[in-house]
Amino acid sequence: MTNCIIARSVGKNGRNDYSDVLKVQNRLNEFIDARTLDLLRLDPDGDCGKLTTAAICLFQELYLNHKHPDGRIDVGGPTLDKLNGPIDVERPGDVNDILARSIATTLRHASCMHFTVDGITFLPGNFAKLAEYFEKKRLRAIYSPAHGVNAEYFHKNTSDYKGCLFAGFQKASSAVERSIVIHECVHAYCDSIGRNMMVDVAEAIAHFAQTLYYFDATGSSYPATGNSNTNALLTKCFAAVKQLWLDGRRTVKPNEFETLRKAAQSLSNGYFAYDGT
Ligand SMILES: [Zn+2]
Structure with a gap:
């Protein structure tokens, strides 16, 4: 597991600094590889495009039970916390x-x-x-x-x-x-x-x-x-x-x-x- 430590927010309306986005993409790919996120692997390009934002939204929906995911990962926020948690865990929104x-x-x-x-x-x-x-x-x-x-x-x-x-x-x-x-x-x-x-x-x-x-x-x-x-x-x-x-x-x-x-x-x-x- 790659610990995902970001300096600034990533995702929709986030700061999206290259190295932060890259870390999030790599971590999300671990969930995708484990098939707990049913998506195609993200291209780890450090650019927070539509696919990366969609992956964050799906992650929030499944792992945090968000009915209206905001698609954004904040430093010290619950999404980042779950992202750094175990992959094979009960997902309340699934x-x-x-x-x-x-x-x-x-x-x-x-x-x-x-x-x-x-x-x-x-x-x-x-x-x-x-x-x-x-x-x-x-x-x-x-x-x-x-x-x-x-x-x-x-x-x-x-x-x-x-x-x-x-x-x-x-x-x-x-x-x-x-x-x-x-x-x-x-x-x-x-x-x-x-x-x-x-x-x-x-x-x-x-x-x-x-x-x-x-x-x-x-x-x-x-x-x-x-x-x-x-x-x-x-x-x-x-x-x-x-x-x-x-x-x-x-x-x-x-x-x-x-x-x-x-x-x-x-x-x-x-x-x-x-x-x-
Ligand atoms: Zn029977």
């Missing part, structure tokens, strides 16, 4: 970081996630651990408008947390959104323990957890989705959740799970893809 934070919050407040199904025990601590991975970016959250109201988990490497969770919502806020996060994170957890499971088993478990979470949050069954097979599975999950709750149990019985697994078999969606709306 949509993916906003999503990751809301996922982590959801996972840290999942105290009802304490159950055993198909021989796997889920504990709130497992979800808290996943929250930590989202915060440390070992698991990535990616805001993907194409996913609409849904989310999808992709695992890249079952031996490590290198998966990504794509979500069509910018923030997991509503009970439905948070339940979807729980569903996908059950996949992430199963991924992390390296358990090789069939799609119907994985989906039965994930839908069960989702229903349990939603029931705990709202006291009701998960709302109907656009897919009748998903609805049938969710209805069976709700019956199992309610029975568990009535019996004061934490373990889904094998025959109950078999019912869920069979219902999950009829889901026509792809591998580990959640299609509930």
